[in-house]
Amino acid sequence: MADKGRLTEHAFPRITKALMAELEERFPPRYPGLDWKDREIWFRAGQRSVVDFLAELFNEQVERSKPS
Numbered sequence: 001m002a003d004k005g006r007l008t009e010h011a012f013p014r015i016t017k018a019l020m021a022e023l024e025e026r027f028p029p030r031y032p033g034l035d036w037k038d039r040e041i042w043f044r045a046g047q048r049s050v051v052d053f054l055a056e057l058f059n060e061q062v063e064r065s066k067p068s
Contacts, residue, residue, distance in 0.1 A: 015058040
């Protein structure tokens with residue numbers, strides 16, 4: 001999704017496993033229904049994009065915290 005170098009350029013607050021679990025539950029990846037309007041699809045895609053971004057940061061933070 002994002003360039004890894006770009007993710008580590010700036011300090012980002014710690015993301016918790018509990019936060020990621022809550023976001024995954026509230027904004028799960030899903031396919032749009034045929035009855036959805038364009039704006040609803042865009043809106044939900046934007047929500048999910050933020051969750052995906054935070055998940056990538058979370059995974060990166062977990063990897064960096066592992067002992068070498």
